[in-house]
Each structure stands twice: as C-alpha cells, then as structure tokens.
Amino acid sequence: xxxxxxxxxxxxxxxxxxxxxxxxxxxxxxxxxxxxxxxxxxxxxxxxxxxxxxxxxxxxxxxxxxxxxxxxxxxxxxxxxxxxxxxxxxxxxxxxxxxxxxxxxxxxxxxxxxxxxxxxxxxxxxxxxxxxxxxxxxxxxxxxxxxxxxxxxxxxxxxxxxxxxxxxxxxxxxxxxxxxxxxxxxxxxxxxxxxxxxxxxxxxxxxxxxxxxxxxxxxxxxxxxxxxxxxxxxxxxxxxxxxxxxxxxxxxxxxxxxxxxxxxxxxxxxxxxxxxxxxxxxxxxxxxxxxxxxxxxxxxxxxxxxxxxxxxxxxxxxxxxxxxxxxxxxxxxxxxxxxxxxxxxxxxxxxxxxxxxxxxxxxxxxxxxxxxxxxxxxxxxxxxxxxxxxxxxxxxxxxxxxxxxxxxxxxxxxxxxxxxxxxxxxxxxxxxxxxxxxxxxxxxxxxxxxxxxxxxxx
Amino acid sequence: xxxxxxxxxxxxxxxxxxxxxxxxxxxxxxxxxxxxxxxxxxxxxxxxxxxxxxxxxxxxxxxxxxxxxxxxxxxxxxxxxxxxxxxxxxxxxxxxxxxxxxxxxxxxxxxxxxxxxxxxxxxxxxxxxxxxxxxxxxxxxxxxxxxxxxxxxxxxxxxxxxxxxxxxxxxxxxxxxxxxxxxxxxxxxxxxxxxxxxxxxxxxxxxxxxxxxxxxxxxxxxxxxxxxxxxxxxxxxxxxxxxxxxxxxxxxxxxxxxxxxxxxxxxxxxxxxxxxxxxxxxxxxxxxxxxxxxxxxxxxxxxxxxxxxxxxxxxxxxxxxxxxxxxxxxxxxxxxxxxxxxxxxxxxxxxxxxxxxxxxxxxxxxxxxxxxxxxxxxxxxxxxxxxxxxxxxxxxxxxxxxxxxxxxxxxxxxxxxxxxxxxxxxxxxxxxxxxxxxxxxxxxxxxxxxxxxxxxxx
Numbered sequence: 045x046x047x048x049x050x051x052x053x054x055x056x057x058x059x060x061x062x063x064x065x066x067x068x069x070x071x072x073x074x075x076x077x078x079x080x081x082x083x084x085x086x087x088x089x090x091x092x093x094x095x096x097x098x099x100x101x102x103x104x105x106x107x108x109x110x111x112x113x114x115x116x117x118x119x120x121x122x123x124x125x126x127x128x129x130x131x132x133x134x135x136x137x138x139x140x141x142x143x144x145x146x147x148x149x150x151x152x153x154x155x156x157x158x159x160x161x162x163x164x165x166x167x168x169x170x171x172x173x174x175x176x177x178x179x180x181x182x183x184x185x186x187x188x189x190x191x192x193x194x195x196x197x198x199x200x201x202x203x204x205x206x207x208x209x210x211x212x213x214x215x216x217x218x219x220x221x222x223x224x225x226x227x228x229x230x231x232x233x234x235x236x237x238x239x240x241x242x243x244x245x246x247x248x249x250x251x252x253x254x255x256x257x258x259x260x261x262x263x264x265x266x267x268x269x270x271x272x273x274x275x276x277x278x279x280x281x282x283x284x285x286x287x288x289x290x291x292x293x294x295x296x297x298x299x300x301x302x303x304x305x306x307x308x309x310x311x312x313x314x315x316x317x318x319x320x321x322x323x324x325x326x327x328x329x330x331x332x333x334x335x336x337x338x339x340x341x342x343x344x345x346x347x348x349x350x351x352x353x354x355x356x357x358x359x360x361x362x363x364x365x366x367x368x369x370x371x372x373x374x375x376x377x378x379x380x381x382x383x384x385x386x387x388x389x390x391x392x393x394x395x396x397x398x399x400x401x402x403x404x405x406x407x408x409x410x411x412x413x414x415x416x417x418x419x420x421x422x423x424x425x426x427x428x429x430x431x432x433x434x435x436x437x438x439x440x441x442x443x444x445x446x447x448x449x450x451x452x453x454x455x456x457x458x459x460x461x462x463x464x465x466x467x468x469x470x471x472x473x474x475x476x477x478x479x480x481x482x483x484x485x486x487x488x489x490x491x492x493x494x495x496x497x498x499x500x501x502x
Numbered sequence: 503x504x505x506x507x508x509x510x511x512x513x514x515x516x517x518x519x520x521x522x523x524x525x526x527x528x529x530x531x532x533x534x535x536x537x538x539x540x541x542x543x544x545x546x547x548x549x550x551x552x553x554x555x556x557x558x559x560x561x562x563x564x565x566x567x568x569x570x571x572x573x574x575x576x577x578x579x580x581x582x583x584x585x586x587x588x589x590x591x592x593x594x595x596x597x598x599x600x601x602x603x604x605x606x607x608x609x610x611x612x613x614x615x616x617x618x619x620x621x622x623x624x625x626x627x628x629x630x631x632x633x634x635x636x637x638x639x640x641x642x643x644x645x646x647x648x649x650x651x652x653x654x655x656x657x658x659x660x661x662x663x664x665x666x667x668x669x670x671x672x673x674x675x676x677x678x679x680x681x682x683x684x685x686x687x688x689x690x691x692x693x694x695x696x697x698x699x700x701x702x703x704x705x706x707x708x709x710x711x712x713x714x715x716x717x718x719x720x721x722x723x724x725x726x727x728x729x730x731x732x733x734x735x736x737x738x739x740x741x742x743x744x745x746x747x748x749x750x751x752x753x754x755x756x757x758x759x760x761x762x763x764x765x766x767x768x769x770x771x772x773x774x775x776x777x778x779x780x781x782x783x784x785x786x787x788x789x790x791x792x793x794x795x796x797x798x799x800x801x802x803x804x805x806x807x808x809x810x811x812x813x814x815x816x817x818x819x820x821x822x823x824x825x826x827x828x829x830x831x832x833x834x835x836x837x838x839x840x841x842x843x844x845x846x847x848x849x850x851x852x853x854x855x856x857x858x859x860x861x862x863x864x865x866x867x868x869x870x871x872x873x874x875x876x877x878x879x880x881x882x883x884x885x886x887x888x889x890x891x892x893x894x895x896x897x898x899x900x901x902x903x904x905x906x907x908x909x910x911x912x913x914x915x916x917x918x919x920x921x922x923x924x925x926x927x928x929x930x931x932x933x934x935x936x937x938x939x940x941x942x943x944x945x946x947x948x949x950x951x952x953x954x955x956x957x958x959x960x
Contacts, residue, residue: 049554051596051832054581057548059594061601062608065544069534076527081891083868083898086523090515090627091549091583091613092569096507111550112572114579116617121572123512125549136517138509143519144865145915147901150520155549159574169548182901184880191884195891322881323888374509407602410541422642423780426649430781433539433653440541443605443640457603 056160056168062407068171068392070402072153074199075173075386079151082192084175087150089132091157092123097135097374099124109158125157129174129385130370137178138374146179146379153388165358165393176383178370183312185382186346186366187319193350193362193384194325200391201401204353208333209316211346212365213309214280215337218266221302227255229341231263236339238267239359267335273317276332280310312346336360344368348384352394361391406459410438412498413455417467419445428464428476428491435495439464456481462498514618514626520865526629526850528860530611532657533631533844537609540650542633545608547590549615550581555593555832557582567616583615587632587843588828595636596832604637604837611846623816623851634841636828641770643840644804644824645777651808651820651842652783658849659859662811666791667774669804670823671767672738673795676724679760685713687799689721694797696725697817725793731775734790738768770804794818802826806842810852819849864917868896870956871913875925877903886922886934886949893953897922914939920956 053059060068076086092113099107106128112121126132129152141148153173162168175192177185190207197205215232219225234249241249243264250260269276283306313332320330336349345366352361364384371379395403412432414425422441429439440460442451448465455463465477475488478497489497511517518526534544550571557565564586570579584590587610599606611631620626633650635643648665655663673690677683692707699707701722708718727734741764771790778788794807803824810819822842829837853861870890872883880899887897898918900909906923913921923935933946936955947955 048834049832051555051593051829052552053548054550054552057550059548059598060544060546061598062543062545065546068546069544080867081896082887083866083871083896085520085866086518086527087520088518088523088526090511090517092512092515092615092627094510094512097509109574111574113583114570114572116567116569125571135509140517140519145912149898157550169550177901180901182874182877182903184874184877184899184901187880188884188899188901191888195888319881319884323884371509374507376506408541408543409538413541416640416642419640419642422645423777426646426777426781429540430649430653438539438541440607441642441646443635443638443642443646445640454603 054168056162058167058169063403063405064392064396066404066406066409067395067402068388071200071388071391072173075153075196076151078192078196078199079175081195082149082188084149084151084177087133087136087152088154089126089129089136089152091125091155093126093132093135095122095124098126098131109160111157111159127158128156129154129172133174133176134371135374137379138371138377141179141375141377141379147177147185148179149175149177151175165390167389171388173386173388174383176381178379178381181380183315184319186312187316189346189348189364189382189384190316190320190330191323191325193348194320194329196362196386197350202352206328206351206353207330208336208349208351209313209330209346210332210334210336211309211313212337212344213305213312214334215263215266217302217304217306217309218263218283219302220305221299222259222262223298224255224259225302227253227259231255231260232337233339233341235263235267235335235337238335243268269334273330273332276334277310277314280306280313309345316346338363338365340365342367346382352398354398355394358390358394358397360387361394362386404459408440408458408460410440411461412437412439413451413458413460413463414439414441415448415451415463415465416442416445417448417465421466421471424466424471428494431491432495432498435499437495437498452479452481464494464498512626514620516625516627521861521863522850522854524862524864524867525853525860526846529658529846529849530631533611533654534609536650536654536657537633539653540607540646542607542609542635545591545594545610546612547584547587547594547610549583549613551584551590551593553580553582556584556589567618569615569617585616586614587612587630591632591634592829593832595837596829596835599637599833599835599837605635605643606637607633607635609633623848625847629846631844631846632841634828634839636837636839639838641773642777644770645774647804647806647822647840647842648774648778648788649781649783651806652778652787654820654844655808660810664786664809664811665788666794666807666809667771667788667804668790668792668794669767669771670795670802671763671770672792673721673724675760675762675764675767676721676741677760678763679757680717680720681756682713682717683760685711685717689713689718690795691797691799693721693725693793693795696793701726727792731788731790734792735768735772738764767803774804796821796823798823800825804840810856812856813852816848816852816855818845819852820844862917866898866916866918868898869919870895870897871909871916871918871921872897872899873906873909873921873923874900874903875906875923879924879929882924882929886952889949890953890956893957895953895956910937910939922952922956
C-alpha cells in the first residue's frame with residue numbers, strides 16, 4: 045500500500061461540519077430572502093480574476109493579500125483569487141451596466157481569499173454576503189440599506205442589535221472647515237481603529253502621520269459625542285456656529301464649504317432616521333455614532349456598522365457605506381452607490397458564543413429515521429418515506445439491516461426526532477410504529493396518520 | 503485620469519447575470535430541498551487544498567488540470583484549487599469519519615476549477631452539486647440514489663427524463679469470464695466514449711490499447727443490448743450459460759468468478775428496480791443501459807446517468823456510481839459508498855435551450871415596484887413595502903423621484919408584475935394605485951386590500 049497522505053486542511057482554511065453548515069445555510073437562506081424581498085437580484089462572478097482587474101495601481105495593502113493562481117501549465121501567474129466581492133462587482137458593473145440599466149441592486153454570496161496571518165476567527169478563506177444599490181445618489185437607497193440590515197438580523201433571529209450610522213460628510217465637513225481636508229484619509233483610517241486600540245493610540249497614530257495634536261484631539265472629541273440621535277443632530281446643527289469649537293480655519297470659504305458638507309451629511313442622517321421611523325423600524329435600533337467611519341478610502345457618505353448587544357466585543361457583523369464612484373478603474377461612467385456586507389463567519393462565531401437557537405447539536409436536516417428492519421421491505425420503507433417527503437417531512441431510510449437498537453442509537457446521536465419502524469407484525473396489522481426519541485414514547489399508527497404524527501417536528 | 507483597465511472575465515470564466523442567476527439559485531434551492539428530504543446533510547470544504555491531498559501519485563490526467571495557487575508572498579506553490587468535490591470529500595471523510603459515524607450522507611455545492619481548453623458549454627470554473635452516502639455497501643443506498651435523482655429532476659420541473667443505470671459488476675463479470683479482467687480499465691474508459699465517438703472509434707481505441715478485436719466487438723455487442731429492463735435482466739441471467747456467446751475463457755475458475763460477479767451485479771440491478779417501483783417511481787423512468795460505465799476508474803458497482811428526453815445530445819446531466827473505497831489515499835479505514843453529481847451548468851444550458859419555465863426574462867426577484875412619486879413620502883413607501891414583504895411579497899422602492907413614465911419603463915424592463923403609486927391625491931384619499939403591468943390595467947385600492955391585490959403574482 046502506498047504511503048497515506050495525512051488528511052488535513054491548510055493553515056487558515058477550514059471545513060464546515062454538518063451542524064455548523066446547517067446554521068450557515070440557514071443564515072444564507074434568510075439573508076437571500078431578505079435581500080430579495082427588497083428587490084436585490086443575485087449575480088455571481090468567478091473566483092478568479094485577471095490580476096490587472098484585481099490589483100491596485102500602487103502597492104496597496106490589499107494587493108499583498110491576493111493569492112496568485114498559476115495557469116494549469118504552471119508557466120504564468122496572470123490571475124488571482126478575489127479578496128472581496130466589491131472589486132469583482134465594480135468590474136462587473138463597468139462591463140454590463142448599460143445592458144442592465146440603473147438603478148441596479150444586486151446581492152452576491154461567496155468565499156473570498158486573503159493571504160493574511162490566520163488567527164482567532166480570522167481565516168484565509170471566508171464568506172461574504174454583500175448587497176449594493178448602484179446608479180443612484182438618492183438618500184432613499186441609504187435609508188433602505190439600514191432597513192435591509194434591520195430586517196436581515198431580525199430574520200436571522202436577533203432582537204438585540206444596534207445599527208450604528210454616521211456620514212463621512214459630517215467628519216469631512218469638520219475637517220474642511222478646520223482647513224485640513226487633505227489629511228482626511230489619514231485621520232479616518234486612524235479613527236477607524238478606535239475600538240481596537242483606544243483614543244491614546246489613535247491620537248498617536250494621527251500625530252505620527254503629521255496631524256496636529258490639537259486637531260486630532262478635536263476629532264476624537266467629536267467622535268466621542270454621545271447622547272440621543274436628536275441631541276447629536278442638534279449638536280451638528282449648531283456646532284459650526286457654536287463658539288465652543290476651537291476652529292483653526294484659515295479661510296472663510298473653507299468654513300462655508302465645510303459647513304455645507306456638514307449640513308448635507310446631517311440632513312441625510314436626519315432623513316434616514318425619519319424614513320426608518322415611518323417604515324416601522326423599532327426606536328433605538330439605529331443610532332448615530334460619530335466615531336464610526338470604516339477604514340476603506342472609497343466611502344464618501346453614510347457609514348453603517350452593526351453590533352450585537354450581547355456581544356459587542358466581536359465587532360461589527362454587518363458594515364458598509366455610500367461611495368461616490370464604484371468602478372472608476374474600469375469605466376468613465378460614474379456609478380455612485382451604497383451597500384453593506386454581512387460577515388457570515390464572524391456572525392456564526394457570535395451565534396455559537398451566544399448559543400443562538402439556529403446553532404444546534406443536530407447534524408441532520410431530517411427529522412424522521414425509517415428503521416431498516418427487514419431489507420426485503422426497502423421498497424415499502426422508501427414508499428412511506430416519499431409519502432412523508434411529499435408532505436414536507438425530511439426522512440432518512442437506514443441503509444443496513446443492523447440491530448434496531450443500533451439504528452436507534454444512530455438516530456439519537458444525529459438528532460432525529462422520530463424513528464419509524466415496521467416489521468412483519470406491523471405490515472400484517474397495517475400500521476407503523478412511531479418512536480418519539482426525545483420523549484422515549486412509542487405508538488402504532490395506521491399509514492394514513494403517519495404524516496400528522498411526525499409533522500409537528502418537521 | 504489613470505488608464506482604464508478593460509473590464510472582462512478571463513478565458514473560460516464567466517459571470518452570471520441576474521436572469522440566469524435567478525434560475526441557478528432556484529435549481530440549487532430545489533436540489534438542496536430534495537437532498538435534505540432524504541437526510542443528506544450539507545458540508546463545505548475549502549476551495550484550496552494542499553497539493554499532496556489533491557494530486558494523484560502518478561501523473562493522472564486530472565493532475566494536469568489542477569490550478570496551482572501561490573502563497574500570498576508568491577514564493578511557494580503548495581496548494582491548488584479543487585477540480586471536483588469528490589477528492590475534498592474523500593479527504594474530509596478520512597479526517598472526520600470517526601467523529602461523524604457511518605453511514606454518513608452529505609451533499610456539497612460549489613465551484614470547481616479545471617485548466618481545460620474552454621469550449622461550447624465547457625468552462626474552467628463551473629458548479630457541482632454532489633450527494634453521497636458512505637460507510638455502507640447496502641444496495642438500499644444504490645436504490646435511494648436513483649430515487650433522489652428522480653425526485654431532483656421532478657422538483658426542478660422536468661417530467662421527460664430517463665435515469666440510465668448499469669452495474670460495473672456486470673461488465674467486469676463478463677471480462678472476468680473472458681479471462682481479460684486486467685484490461686477492464688482500458689476497456690471501460692474506451693466504452694465510456696461511445697456516445698461521443700461511436701462504435702468504430704471505441705473499438706479502434708480498445709485495439710490500440712492491446713485489446714483483442716474479437717473481445718472488443720463482444721463488449722460492444724453486450725453494451726448495445728436493447729430491450730425492456732426485464733428482457734435485459736433475463737439476458738443477463740442466461741448469458742453465461744447460453745451457447746451464443748463466444749467465450750474465450752481460459753480457466754473454469756475464471757468463468758465461475760465472472761459468473762458470480764455478473765450474478766451479483768444483475769441481482770443489484772433487479773433489486774434497485776423493484777425498490778424504485780414499490781416506492782412509486784414512474785414506470786420507464788429508470789432504464790438499464792449496459793453501455794454506460796463512466797470514465798472514472800474508482801467506480802465498482804451501480805452506474806447512473808441521466809438524460810433529458812428532449813435534449814439527449816447534451817449528455818448526462820446527473821451522473822455517478824458506487825465505489826468500493828472512497829478515501830484509501832488518506833486512511834486505512836475502508837469507506838464504500840455511492841453518489842451522484844448534478845451538472846448544474848450543463849443543466850442550465852439545457853434549460854435555456856428547452857425554454858424551461860424557470861428560465862425567464864425577469865431580472866428581478868421582486869414582483870412589485872413602489873414608484874417614488876414624492877420623495878417626502880419615502881417613509882410611507884417603505885412602510886407599505888415592508889407591509890407587503892411581511893406577507894411574502896418582494897417589493898422594490900424606486901430610489902429616485904424620476905418621471906413616473908420612466909419608473910414604469912424600468913419596471914417593465916425588469917419584469918415586475920405590478921407598480922404601486924401614491925401621490926398627494928392618493929394619500930388624501932387613503933388609497934394606493936395598483937398598476938398591473940402585463941394587463942395595463944390600473945385600480946385604486948385601500949391599503950388594507952393591497953396585499954390581496956398583488957399577492958397572486960408573488
């Protein structure tokens with residue numbers, strides 16, 4: 045016999061065993077339903093893209109994470125594995141938007157790959173689940189994005205979660221008025237790390253990048269604004285007129301440009317909240333948080349993060365924002381849009397920790413096991429199984445005529461609710477024995493009552 | 503502005519646009535439901551596997567098709583993209599079978615990659631959708647595999663299809679009796695090409711590989727056996743005793759070994775058909791075809807292929823078989839099993855050609871468009887949209903307050919069934935205008951009747 049190859053996954057990669065996979069399929073199914081209920085349509089793009097499509101122009105951070113794929117002959121590395129679903133969507137949009145028309149709403153679900161150092165809950169292959177509306181600057185789409193997130197987590201079975209929103213125009217309005225809009229990228233990238241590294245380290249990073257310490261302190265003060273949504277909006281309405289802020293503005297036109305930006309951002313936040321309220325999103329579900337800004341440079345408007353109230357430390361489980369132009373790398377056509385991405389793997393890790401009802405020990409999607417008592421009766425076992433299946437009950441027929449006790453042990457280990465048994469006596473009497481595995485009760489029922497007997501657990 | 507990168511997919515790769523993707527999602531959803539209804543449980547494995555897990559020992563054909571993936575640093579090619587779902591499942595089984603227990607029934611859906619020359623309907627990335635039962639040699643699992651295929655195609659909406667079955671023990675029984683069992687691999691590989699290249703070329707290939715021409719002719723004669731299932735079974739019962747066959751047997755023990763094999767294969771075919779009949783599979787759905795054998799070496803028992811009656815030329819759309827040992831490369835534990843794989847992309851290509859009802863011009867999963875007549879009413883538009891969503895109706899709210907005609911044009915192009923419109927007059931009167939886009943009829947209904955008005959099309 046040849047040497048055995050040790051069966052294993054590569055570092056940073058993992059398998060989904062049945063019970064976790066059943067939960068993942070259910071999460072994706074519910075996400076799909078919610079996305080579709082808003083008219084988002086599914087698309088799919090290949091895992092492999094041309095490297096020039098995938099890579100940035102100047103050694104971006106993300107470029108280092110891209111896995112290169114050799115041609116099958118092994119002589120060329122001209123393609124790579126996608127590291128998110130946004131870049132392929134940008135390429136896709138540029139390619140088909142004239143055919144598809146705008147607005148265009150799509151969702152996409154699938155694995156992405158990043159050559160990062162694996163760690164607790166961080167994998168090199170993981171699932172994303174994005175939805176985006178492109179081809180419109182309307183705030184209707186921004187408001188809808190928050191509604192989708194609300195309905196998504198509700199559909200997955202959460203009631204304790206908070207959607208935190210911000211608008212980059214607010215922070216950028218301040219920075220413009222302060223005369224330092226050119227430092228916006230550096231400042232927002234540093235601010236995005238706030239929950240991970242804390243205020244002192246954020247300030248240190250800003251200063252190290254050339255931001256004046258007073259300015260950094262001011263940004264952190266704005267980010268730390270707390271209070272009700274109304275109180276924060278009121279503060280934003282008044283902030284630039286208020287004397288309390290130490291404006292370092294150099295020119296008046298910068299102040300007024302900044303003010304316009306700030307006003308526009310504040311208006312959109314206020315409108316989003318009003319639409320959500322009228323549409324029936326529970327009070328307190330959406331919360332303005334001026335500290336959230338996402339690290340990605342392309343966001344320009346509304347920002348979203350989603351936190352589970354019982355497990356905030358795991359971070360945002362659904363994040364996104366508005367961008368001015370999705371596909372400028374591939375087309376001159378301007379494609380503004382807004383969207384968010386559900387972090388499927390992080391969410392499932394959270395669900396495991398929170399003992400969410402979708403995470404069970406059950407490792408089968410079936411609720412009924414038909415015991416193989418007499419292999420000569422396999423046709424009848426499958427006949428009755430198909431009868432139950434037609435009624436929406438998932439049924440497994442045990443393949444081997446092992447001892448009944450062994451088959452029942454298998455059923456209990458997998459998490460079946462019922463075992464159905466028929467041997468010569470039952471066939472003679474025209475009944476099926478139904479064993480409730482949790483209650484450890486058994487009764488004989490005629491075939492006509494079988495569906496009604498086992499259906500409640502299906 | 504930097505030079506634009508041309509948006510495109512690589513040769514052999516493709517995008518799924520909304521209308522095809524809607525069909526693919528529906529096919530996968532129905533497949534998932536059928537697999538689950540038999541107790542198959544979902545698992546998932548990474549796209550990337552270690553090369554030693556993926557590659558055969560001796561330059562197999564499939565090895566040449568494997569895409570190598572470089573580590574993100576670009577210095578090592580130690581992993582590759584899976585080329586099917588069977589090898590990862592073999593590795594998975596070896597790794598977890600003691601934890602999972604047997605029998606173990608799983609399904610898996612996902613893309614696989616092969617560095618082949620792309621052609622009509624042949625892609626370098628395509629989807630597979632497998633189900634397998636491992637850890638049992640029972641013919642119950644073989645019969646069930648045929649039932650699953652039957653229910654799968656029925657669920658997808660086909661009624662004109664045929665499941666062709668064979669058993670390698672039948673052909674191998676003949677070859678054993680003929681004293682040439684060691685040529686089985688060569689003979690079956692050639693025979694598998696019969697529908698593509700025809701009898702003469704198959705015979706030529708056999709002879710080129712050292713098979714005696716008389717033997718090749720005899721194999722082709724057996725493969726060409728036609729008639730009812732009963733007639734073929736009867737022929738198999740009698741064949742080795744009949745004088746009609748020109749046995750080239752060298753030794754009596756080979757004849758009796760071959761006969762045992764042939765009898766065992768015939769018995770399993772007969773039993774499979776009997777179980778399927780009792781279980782309610784329509785007559786004529788499953789057909790013995792002694793010419794089908796699959797090209798893969800690891801099959802040892804029942805063989806399945808599935809043909810669409812109206813489009814047989816596209817080839818088998820669901821194929822599989824029984825194997826003696828799935829994971830011998832990774833474990834000493836013997837894992838026999840049986841399964842099949844739905845060729846998702848080929849099936850969808852066939853559905854497009856056959857104008858299957860799941861293939862529509864609709865490019866949205868929503869049936870109702872709420873027209874954005876007055877952007878100040880977006881909260882109400884979303885409120886009523888959520889009301890419809892809660893009743894299971896998928897609803898899109900148009901984001902921009904464009905001219906109503908433009909919004910209706912969008913709705914018609916995408917394939918919405920209804921447009922719902924409310925402006926000041928409707929809000930005043932407490933009604934919603936519902937426009938049936940196909941019938942070009944319009945009526946005003948109170949909000950309480952909105953669900954009932956649009957629900958039938960959902």
